[in-house]
Amino acid sequence: MSTFIGDWHALVVLFVAGVIPNQIWRMLGLWFGGGLDEGSELLVWVRALATAILAGVIAQIVVQPPGALASVPAVLRYGAVAAGFAAFMLSRKSIFAGVAIGEVILVGGQWWLG
Amino acid sequence: MALPPLDSSQWHSSLRAFLWGVRSVGSTILALVLFATYLGIGALAHDTGFSLAWTLASTVFVWAGPAQIILVSTLGSGATILQSAIAVTVSAIRLFPMVVSVLPMMRTPKTKRRHLILVAHLTAVTLWVECHRFLPQVPRERRIAFIQGLGCGLVFLSVVANTIGYLLAANLSPLFAAAILMLTPLAFLFSTARNCRELADGIALALGLALYPVATLLNSGLDILVSGVVAGTIAYGVHRVRAKVIA
Numbered sequence: 001m002s003t004f005i006g007d008w009h010a011l012v013v014l015f016v017a018g019v020i021p022n023q024i025w026r027m028l029g030l031w032f033g034g035g036l037d038e039g040s041e042l043l044v045w046v047r048a049l050a051t052a053i054l055a056g057v058i059a060q061i062v063v064q065p066p067g068a069l070a071s072v073p074a075v076l077r078y079g080a081v082a083a084g085f086a087a088f089m090l091s092r093k094s095i096f097a098g099v100a101i102g103e104v105i106l107v108g109g110q111w112w113l114g
Numbered sequence: 115m116a117l118p119p120l121d122s123s124q125w126h127s128s129l130r131a132f133l134w135g136v137r138s139v140g141s142t143i144l145a146l147v148l149f150a151t152y153l154g155i156g157a158l159a160h161d162t163g164f165s166l167a168w169t170l171a172s173t174v175f176v177w178a179g180p181a182q183i184i185l186v187s188t189l190g191s192g193a194t195i196l197q198s199a200i201a202v203t204v205s206a207i208r209l210f211p212m213v214v215s216v217l218p219m220m221r222t223p224k225t226k227r228r229h230l231i232l233v234a235h236l237t238a239v240t241l242w243v244e245c246h247r248f249l250p251q252v253p254r255e256r257r258i259a260f261i262q263g264l265g266c267g268l269v270f271l272s273v274v275a276n277t278i279g280y281l282l283a284a285n286l287s288p289l290f291a292a293a294i295l296m297l298t299p300l301a302f303l304f305s306t307a308r309n310c311r312e313l314a315d316g317i318a319l320a321l322g323l324a325l326y327p328v329a330t331l332l333n334s335g336l337d338i339l340v341s342g343v344v345a346g347t348i349a350y351g352v353h354r355v356r357a358k359v360i361a
Contacts, residue, residue: 006165055322
């Protein structure tokens with residue numbers, strides 16, 4: 001059982017560094033959005049903000065990749081996104097086509113590079 | 115899988131609506147992406163030396179892929195708790211506008227804030243995208259139950275994936291690990307692109323991608339926030355100008 005739980009200190013760190021910094025934003029959203037009207041003009045701006053911040057998260061992973069992804073050359077990472085986007089558009093916006101082609105380019109390219 | 119029509123007796127009970135939500139996990143391609151991503155997070159947590167309970171607790175209580183990847187990789191690379199907390203909170207800012215935009219879709223005049231707590235917790239990219247797709251097919255008074263079902267189903271799936279990834283970790287090749295990490299940006303990009311209904315959304319996405327590398331040059335540590343607020347506000351400005359031109 002002790003190997004399942006590990007050390008308690010790590011669980012405290014999880015809450016302080018992971019859970020609280022993350023949940024603050026959701027609870028702020030609950031406090032703020034719980035009273036907003038669906039047709040409100042403010043929501044158009046809020047949705048644009050959510051989309052643009054998410055775009056930043058996407059760009060960050062590709063531009064400054066974490067862990068094992070960092071070993072893939074930049075040109076291959078950008079190429080995978082571009083090829084995936086082309087497949088997404090050509091397939092009349094199929095998420096599956098975009099993700100699958102992007103992954104094929106990434107894995108195929110990395111394998112070919114050795 | 116098709117949902118029952120809006121006037122069907124299937125929607126008379128909240129429990130039924132919850133179960134239809136759980137079943138809808140099977141009709142979204144994003145569930146597959148989530149499964150693979152959490153497989154990867156399980157393996158990453160194992161290799162970084164965290165326990166399985168820690169990994170599962172992070173999935174259930176954090177419930178945001180990028181935040182979890184950042185948390186594990188920063189703590190694993192020797193960052194202080196404060197440095198990790200800052201990196202996590204910057205990546206999580208998007209949850210604020212997401213929750214704000216999702217809740218009005220399922221609120222009724224009788225809804226209390228506490229009824230929305232679980233939905234707010236379950237809100238992440240996948241749920242945000244699927245709300246826009248599924249909710250028009252769900253009667254308003256059953257939407258909270260339906261989304262709770264969908265969200266809980268997705269969390270359950272991710273916990274299973276986490277466990278499998280954790281146990282298999284030693285056998286995963288670096289190439290496979292890279293491929294799994296790449297799933298998040300690809301799936302986020304295309305699901306968000308498909309989700310764009312107004313011009314403002316499309317501009318926000320394109321501009322948000324383009325401005326991030328520019329924002330990193332400022333070296334503020336808040337790059338995502340800077341590029342996001344600028345891009346989102348410009349997109350909204352274009353929306354306002356266009357509305358005026360048409361009117």
